[in-house]
Amino acid sequence: MTSIDFKFFIENDSNPFVLFSSSGKLKYLNTSAEILMGSCNPKELFKIAISYAPKSFGYNKTVLDLSFGSFEFYGINVLYENEDIIGMHLYNKPMAKVDDSSLLEGYTLTNLNLLLQANIELFDINYRGKIKLLTDYDIPKLQIHQNNFSMLLRHIFSQFLENKNLEITMKIKLGERVVVKDTRYSIIILQVRSSSRDKEYDKEIELLALKNHINIHFKESATILEIPAIA
Numbered sequence: 001m002t003s004i005d006f007k008f009f010i011e012n013d014s015n016p017f018v019l020f021s022s023s024g025k026l027k028y029l030n031t032s033a034e035i036l037m038g039s040c041n042p043k044e045l046f047k048i049a050i051s052y053a054p055k056s057f058g059y060n061k062t063v064l065d066l067s068f069g070s071f072e073f074y075g076i077n078v079l080y081e082n083e084d085i086i087g088m089h090l091y092n093k094p095m096a097k098v099d100d101s102s103l104l105e106g107y108t109l110t111n112l113n114l115l116l117q118a119n120i121e122l123f124d125i126n127y128r129g130k131i132k133l134l135t136d137y138d139i140p141k142l143q144i145h146q147n148n149f150s151m152l153l154r155h156i157f158s159q160f161l162e163n164k165n166l167e168i169t170m171k172i173k174l175g176e177r178v179v180v181k182d183t184r185y186s187i188i189i190l191q192v193r194s195s196s197r198d199k200e201y202d203k204e205i206e207l208l209a210l211k212n213h214i215n216i217h218f219k220e221s222a223t224i225l226e227i228p229a230i231a
Contacts, residue, residue, distance in 0.1 A: 016090045020046050022083055036090070039069030049088040053078045066090065067217065069191075069224065104230070107143040112188065112227070116170060119150050123157040127166070135170040139188060143230040145212060152208045155201065156192050156223050163194035173226065186229040193222035 010017055016033035020026060024046040029037065054060040059079040066073040077089040113135055124131060160166050173187040202218055209216035215226035 015092055017087065018042075018045060018049075018090075019085055019087045020049060021085065027085060033090075036068060036071055039071055045088065048076065049078050049086055052076060053080065053086060057081050069189075072217075104143055106145045106148075107230075108146060109141050110144045110146055111141050112139055112144065112170070113137055115144070115146060115149065116153070116168070116190070119153040119157070120168065123154065127157075127161060129164040129166055132165070132167045133169075134167070136172060139170065139172060140229065140231070142188070142227075144227070148208070148212050149214075152205070152212055152214070152225075155205045155208060156225075159197040159199070159201070159205075159223060160192060160194045162198070163196065165194060167191075167193045169193070172229070185231065188225075188227040188229050190225040190227060191222055192224075193219075196221050197223065 011030045013030055014032055016036045017028075017030045018026070018033050019028035020042075024043060026042055048066070052060055052062045052064075057080060059077055061075065061077045063075040066076070072093045073090045074093050075091045077091070078086065079088070080086040116135070117133075120131060120133065157166075169189075169191045171189055173189045197220075199218070205223070206216055206218075209225065213228060217224040217226075
């Protein structure tokens, strides 16, 4: 049988794959894992790998929910065949798919950076702290319901009204797409973060996000939106 270079297939797998030494040092990352490293601590991944490793040489697949920033996984596979190296696959949650025929009703082609900036300025009128904005100004215009999205932003910003500092980050999510009416589009990540946040109205904010066809993730001190960049 012809020899096959399996590293090529692992390197380009959309699911992250990581190899650790027995002491927890990174030995190998495929392309997807390299992207993931921007949102998680390797020590945390190693701890998870050790916790779910098989009791003897081999592999152990486990279904569990994991999230690191905007990256979400539904399971892992931990493998080792000697005492020196341990590997872990993380399995991405399925790509979001939207088939709602009324999706674009009321939507207009929008410069998301300008819309975000306008809402920040409105919030800043009553905010006594400092706001730090980190954004990718090359994000292309996209279709969005401006009024509904602005309402969503106002509710999210209000979660952080009592904080002295607020960091807002917006960028294109690498390595993942959303399917809308059988067409793939990029995903824009918008994160609002501070030292803490008011969680009282999470349910109402989640409903607003769903109304905008936006995935939302609540963290202890951050709220993260995944916005489909529909052209």
